[in-house]
Amino acid sequence: MMKYSPFHDDEPSNNDPTGVQTTSDQAAGQPSAPRHPIALFFHFFFKGIAIGIYILDYFISFGFVITFIVITLSSAFDFWTVKNVSGRLLAGLRWWNEIQPDGSDKWHYESTNNKASVNQSESFLFWVGLIGCPLVWAVFTVFSIFSLLKFSFGWLVVDIICLALSGYNVYSYIKCAKDARKKVKGMAQSYLCVYTSVLPQLSLISIADLPHHHINDTTLQSSTAFAYYRYIDSRLRFQGSDLVRFIYSTAYNSNNHLLI
């Protein structure tokens, strides 16, 4: 439905300037992730309206048509909010559909590379709200079918609509979470790959290969070591491994010394 820009691996500070964003010193202490109280409020607000009006109608009858409209619109807005806003801000997850040039569609399930931007308690609340809602509607559906609360065809339709909308979000976000777990596994592997494949070759570059006079940029650009550093840096930037980039930049920038 709506397309948002892909997660920007390089510039996590775009996400929320009100919070503290640290990229290069993940090794040094725990950075505080930004909080999104408004997103948290709206995450529960539309769900609360839909469920609340449904329950309230049992006691005070507003009229079926009005109640149906309010609950359906609430559920639709909740679907939109959870898909486009809460998932992105509270849990660092996103899913979307992209129409390819040839007309077919491709589903994207993504998670943020920057773990520091995700607040753990907000993420927990996000998942509670996300999974709790279809459970509640499933219970209502069962009640409607067995006419324990109130049976009529109309209320069953309401239940099924809300269950379908909230359930689809759960399904998609679980897929995003799987992608996140895969990414964590993949990053660990890529650290290993980089270290094992590049380190031995870098260690072969000795001081003797570099010009002995003061190293300035033009000299550096002609050396193979610098070319290699640029290559490693661009590969790591693409994979978002800030920690390893930091190590390499420290290792290289110290004057005339390669620490490796």
Place this chain on the structure above:
Amino acid sequence: MGVDEETQREREIQQERMDIQSQEGGFVSTLDEPVWQTIWRDIKTVGYKLYHVILPRGNAVAVLRDWDLWGPLLLCLCMAIMLSTSAQDNQRAITFALVFVVVWCGAGFVTINAQLLGGSLSLFQSVCVLGYCVFPLTISSFIIWIINRIHSLHILIKVPIVGVCWAWSTWASYGFLANSVPPTRRLLAVYPVLLFYLVIAWLVVVQ
């Protein structure tokens, strides 16, 4: 040389991302900015698509390929409200729910049928197209609803109005769906669409 190509490619990817980001207005920190801007943008998209359903022009197919389900929801709601307010008191609730079920489940079944016949449109695109092409029938329902307020219409007057709108809906959706199905199966794919809009047209006539 491989190194340069790779860094060049990655620079291109990053450039693409920044282009998209600048088009989309970038990430924002508060909730207010995306909500109002995005809502307004979506309303404009819905209006644009409705316009293309009424008067299909050159890139109409491409317009509806970029699917969204807000338009069908809106049209479904409007039609359901109009039909249920015209219904008798004890049938109001069931009419409302019935319109929803007919539109969404009907669109779903027609889509499944088109997919089984080898259609190339995805599920959501087909549902989007079928939902938007309900617009002419919504217009006819609105006309009848308005005139009913003043003076109740004879069925012989309602039938031509709704008939024209039914033909219009079917022709509009044929324009979008026909290209996605192989030519030998085209009639098989279009016939359920005809029936789908016929059921909705009947609901409107009986209003």
